[in-house]
Amino acid sequence: MVSAEREFLATQLRRGTLEYCVLALLKKEARYGFDLVRSLGDVDGMVTSEGTIYPLLSRLRRDGLVETSWKESPTGPPRRYYALTPAGTRALKLFKTEWDRFTQAVDRLLESGGGK
């Protein structure tokens, strides 16, 4: 039952943060879908079903936070690359600020309030 609770918790935490993790992965360079998904999958607990990232990517594109372009691949057909837009960069920056503040506040609470 502990693992079920842990799974629930992880899902809850993931819900609000996953899209920013995707944006963060695109901060340095554009990536193609499979590469992006595998990188997320390498982070423990971030992705349980790789396919669920694609609806999120569609959403981010529709919201104008990422854009796509096709690039030739050395092997096989062209790949669709995802890159941050200026709006995406701003959203990521804003999240980072809020996230730092939020985690510090939660950490303080957990340490002082929870650890008697």
Place this chain on the structure above:
Amino acid sequence: MTTKVDSRIEDYMKDLRAELRDFPATRRREILDEVQEHIYQARAELDAETEASVRTVLDRLGEPSDIAAEARDRFGIRPKKAGPLEVIAVVALLIPFFGWIVGTVLLWVSRVWSMRDKIIGTILVPGIWVFFFLSMVVDSVTVGTVVSGKGRGMGRALEPQAAETHWGGVLFVLAFFLIPIVTAIYLAIRARYLSQPDTAGTS
């Protein structure tokens, strides 16, 4: 081996397409394209393509229903449930001719039924009519008379070959009453089944 692997991927994509069937076409296309591309890339990176390794790729992608659920969540698309439109469609299909036309139009407008259901719902009623008229033609040809009108054709066929005319009569009853009822019952059952959130689109 390759064909087995290909059909597994095909099945997966078919399931996903079915799960997304009530999505706006552009979004459905987008997700299907991206997942297809993912599978292609994943296959390209496999050391050796075996059935097991391809199944692992699909397992890591996750259940089509999970992907669809995530997409619904992200796009705010609620699963389609049978409503007044579906009820009217089913009832209309029971009424000959004009009702059937209305019912068929509504059947195709609805986003609840799958493509297979729609095709079955559309061809069953006219299908039995075509079958009926064909058998009439065959009847009249075997009897050796030319059918000039459907009433006369039937009348002629009545006289010399009682057995075949009887068969035609059974078909007539089937065409007129039974088949629309069977069609309506089938569609009603499917609509009910597809409206349950957990099982939607698993066929």
